[in-house]
Amino acid sequence: MSHPTPHPRLAWLRRHIRTGRGVAFGTTVLAVALLLVALVLPDQPDHLTPKAFVRLPAEGILLAALLLALPARMRRAGAVAGGVLIGLLVLLKCLDLGFYSVLYRPFDLVLDWGLLGSAADYLRETSGRTGELATIAGVVLLAVAVLGLITGATVRLTTLMVRHRARSVRGTLALGTAWVTCVVLGLHSAGQPVAATLDADLLGDRAHQVRASLADARIFRRQAAVDAFAHTPADRLLTGLRGKDVLFTFVESYGRSAIEDPAMAPRIDAVLKESTASLKAAGFQARSGWLRSPVTGGGSWLAHSTFLSGLWISNQQRFRSLTSSDRTTLTGSFRRTGAWRSVGVVPGVLVAWPEGRFFGLDHIYDGHHLGYHGPDFGWSQVPDQFTLETFRREEFGKAGRGPLMAEIILTSSHYPWAPVPRMTDWAKLGDGSVFQQIRREGKSQEEVWKSPESVRAEYRASIEYSLHSLVGFLQRYGDRNTVLVFLGDHQPVPTVTANSPRKDVPVTIVAHDPTVLDRISGWGWTEGLKPAPDAPVWPMDAFRDRFLTAYGPQPGR
Missing domain, CATH: 3.40.720.10 (Alkaline Phosphatase, subunit A)
Structure with a gap:
């Protein structure tokens, strides 16, 4: 018994649908991977190991629950805001990675912006003006790409969660339960807790740092007001080194x-x-x-x-x-x-x-x-x-x-x-x-x-x-x-x-x-x-x- 040959347009449509499903699936996997990496990315170079990414981020679970709970009219705006915030935290962690690599400390949100100019001067002195401009342009484009990609990934996953709401709610509850269990049992991987709160901790530390940095000018003025040698007569200074x-x-x-x-x-x-x-x-x-x-x-x-x-x-x-x-x-x-x-x-x-x-x-x-x-x-x-x-x-x-x-x-x-x-x-x-x-x-x-x-x-x-x-x-x-x-x-x-x-x-x-x-x-x-x-x-x-x-x-x- 012979089978009828499918119409060429129908075969093309089936292939197109399969390709579209594959692209959609691949895009979703990449979005999940991108958000996971963004949420558990360490801010210190010596913590940057493969095991550091095998963690459950509390912030991701809470964000998923919040987006599912938001009214439909507010959900997209919430997804965009959440994506932008995660992207900004990733950029801050990248700055921290650079500062820890050179200065062995995190980036100061109040006091360190001037050092970025010093870094540009270093590039100009070592790589020339062209190298400096090319590097700055590359950094700006990378920062924009990070913000865009993470925000896009957050919006896409929000859309999928809403489309499959029942399964998303069950999955979010399961992840939340797993996170709490890891905390109770004190599970660790490579010396780091499996249940991670990296971004929350980072925000808490930065809030404290910003308060301290804003107060630093006042503290310094008090210290600078004390100068034991401000009024010492010139003829009583450095008498033990005269002629040297x-x-x-x-x-x-x-x-x-x-x-x-x-x-x-x-x-x-x-x-x-x-x-x-x-x-x-x-x-x-x-x-x-x-x-x-x-x-x-x-x-x-x-x-x-x-x-x-x-x-x-x-x-x-x-x-x-x-x-x-x-x-x-x-x-x-x-x-x-x-x-x-x-x-x-x-x-x-x-x-x-x-x-x-x-x-x-x-x-x-x-x-x-x-x-x-x-x-x-x-x-x-x-x-x-x-x-x-x-x-x-x-x-x-x-x-x-x-x-x-x-x-x-x-x-x-x-x-x-x-x-x-x-x-x-x-x-x-x-x-x-x-x-x-x-x-x-x-x-x-x-x-x-x-x-x-x-x-x-x-x-x-x-x-x-x-x-x-x-x-x-x-x-x-x-x-x-x-x-x-x-x-x-x-x-x-x-x-x-x-x-x-x-x-x-x-x-x-x-x-x-x-x-x-x-x-x-x-x-x-x-x-x-x-x-x-x-x-x-x-x-x-x-x-x-x-x-x-x-x-x-x-x-x-």
């Missing part, structure tokens, strides 16, 4: 991990021991301790201003308030005496820097005025050795000059440590062209960041280079009247520190004249360039007052 050249030098990202992490400590320890011995042979002695920085991973200017002002500058709002005030800074105190010429050597500054006057600097050598014509090394525009040699040529080595106070920023150990410069003959530095070959032989960022072990190795090499540059400068050009204070500004990024919560950085004072170190004999610091593990740890904002006190008029003198 005092160099305050920040070594980028030189943190406690460089000295104590097993992967880096042996090499850094060898450099510090060798340098201590070579300086001792040249007549120099050193004492070292620890300071707790207000930041970690980045935000060097906040650490610099904390160290120099004696105030805890942990965010951009505080920094702006400080630099618009008349606060007495450590560097400004030298200028106030009239006994020193004060200079700043800041190779990382490539734009106008009006803050330099606030910090009491008579003259500033920024990245455009160091006479460097060699290649950059990642973010660092000028190798540390060349920075120090320029300071010698322009200021330190001039005949017949008076005492100098200098703030010097060394940037070669700045993220991303690719490539890292190496030491060369001081006499052959010239205009910096000698670094071209060193740059070509260095590793690319892609090579360095292929593994955490490689990142730590190059970070360690950059710290070695910075220490060799600084100690080499002191050996070559220092004399009896040279006093060097050098310290790290903050710990490096969590990839290097293995997420260590410590914010300590080493600080060292080196001097040829023994009376300089005699004045800090009561500080409990360690002899040499390496602070002992149990050496005192001071908050960085305590240094200004301790230093000015130690080197001011002494009883009986």
Whole structure:
């Protein structure tokens, strides 16, 4: 018995219906997956594991129940609002992931917007204006896509739930019962509770953070009103250092991990021991301790201003308030005496820097005025050795000059440590062209960041280079009247520190004249360039007052 051949249009229609059903089913599965990922997405990189997504989100279950309960005329608006809120929370969690990766803390909704501008500046300096604009455009498009896709997914699933209302109600009740059961039994997966309330917890934490951040300006004004040295006569400031050249030098990202992490400590320890011995042979002695920085991973200017002002500058709002005030800074105190010429050597500054006057600097050598014509090394525009040699040529080595106070920023150990410069003959530095070959032989960022072990190795090499540059400068050009204070500004990024919560950085004072170190004999610091593990740890904002006190008029003198 023969079967009739189906009409071509009927066969096409059947195929079209099957295809449409397949597309609809696939779209629904993608919508469910997208919402699940959005609701359970962690906000910290070390929680970003496959098991983190095997959880029941309370927010999703409650949203489903709410949308089913809403009147029909309000349901679509509720779905759109819910989708937008989830999308915004996803964007906030993405910001948190970025901030935890670099600064080891979440994004501050009140105080951190200015740091996004700093991130754009970093992109421009490392990738050029085109790279900066392309990245910003990509981020904006991605943010719009996230909001659109999550909102669309929420609306689609709401429509399906209403269409199959009875089954949706039973499914929502079953999921709610499962969530409560997981809570009662305390079920966990990979150390995280299976019954998740991640977004609710995130909103609660942010509400507390916003209240604290809004109150921060008032708290800071109260703290800044107290200044023990605001009215100290100029002739009573820094009397113990008169006639000395005092160099305050920040070594980028030189943190406690460089000295104590097993992967880096042996090499850094060898450099510090060798340098201590070579300086001792040249007549120099050193004492070292620890300071707790207000930041970690980045935000060097906040650490610099904390160290120099004696105030805890942990965010951009505080920094702006400080630099618009008349606060007495450590560097400004030298200028106030009239006994020193004060200079700043800041190779990382490539734009106008009006803050330099606030910090009491008579003259500033920024990245455009160091006479460097060699290649950059990642973010660092000028190798540390060349920075120090320029300071010698322009200021330190001039005949017949008076005492100098200098703030010097060394940037070669700045993220991303690719490539890292190496030491060369001081006499052959010239205009910096000698670094071209060193740059070509260095590793690319892609090579360095292929593994955490490689990142730590190059970070360690950059710290070695910075220490060799600084100690080499002191050996070559220092004399009896040279006093060097050098310290790290903050710990490096969590990839290097293995997420260590410590914010300590080493600080060292080196001097040829023994009376300089005699004045800090009561500080409990360690002899040499390496602070002992149990050496005192001071908050960085305590240094200004301790230093000015130690080197001011002494009883009986």
